[in-house]
Amino acid sequence: MAAFLGMRGTGDWTDSDMRPKNWRQGVLWQYPNGDAPLTAMLSMMSEKKVDDAQYYWWTQGIPAQGGTVATLNDTTALADDFTTGAVAGQTIYAKVALAVAKHFRPGHQAMLRDASDYGVDTRGLVTAVVHNGASSYVAVKLIEDENTGTGTNLTDCDNILVTGSMNAEGAAMPSAIAYD
Known part of the structure; x- marks a missing residue:
């Protein structure tokens, strides 16, 4: 072999x-x-x-974990729109539909993305998820500075995706997300 x-x-x-x-x-x-x-x-x-x-082999894939971002905000009130210049350690609140928020849990690694310019991709740790209908949001603590060198920036973000898990090894088990 x-x-x-x-x-x-x-x-x-x-x-x-x-x-x-x-x-x-x-x-x-x-x-x-x-x-x-x-x-x-x-x-x-x-x-x-x-x-x-x-005989058969049955498999079921999970759906794409993520979706469309309505706005990025600086506060949980979702009233202050995000402006450029985000740095590692800063928390950004991504306002999303309830269906999108259900894909996330604290401890996920998330990527904020502009679908037309992948150079904007910025990663962070999901610290909170609030399910509140059309005002649901995902709080993302950035683990890297925003990339502003391509002429666009996070204000152009239109997608948020789960890209992994940042739960510490040996930590308490995180909450589960189930798909039917």
């Missing part, structure tokens, strides 16, 4: 009939670098015939 991250074996990919012959091998074939390592390793072990001629 050709060397790749996380797996060793005596097999190889030179067999002319090497093609996925079941769902597990299909996962290994599509994600050889380990998006599903246990399933991939099990696919290389001995096999057992299925009891039925028809």
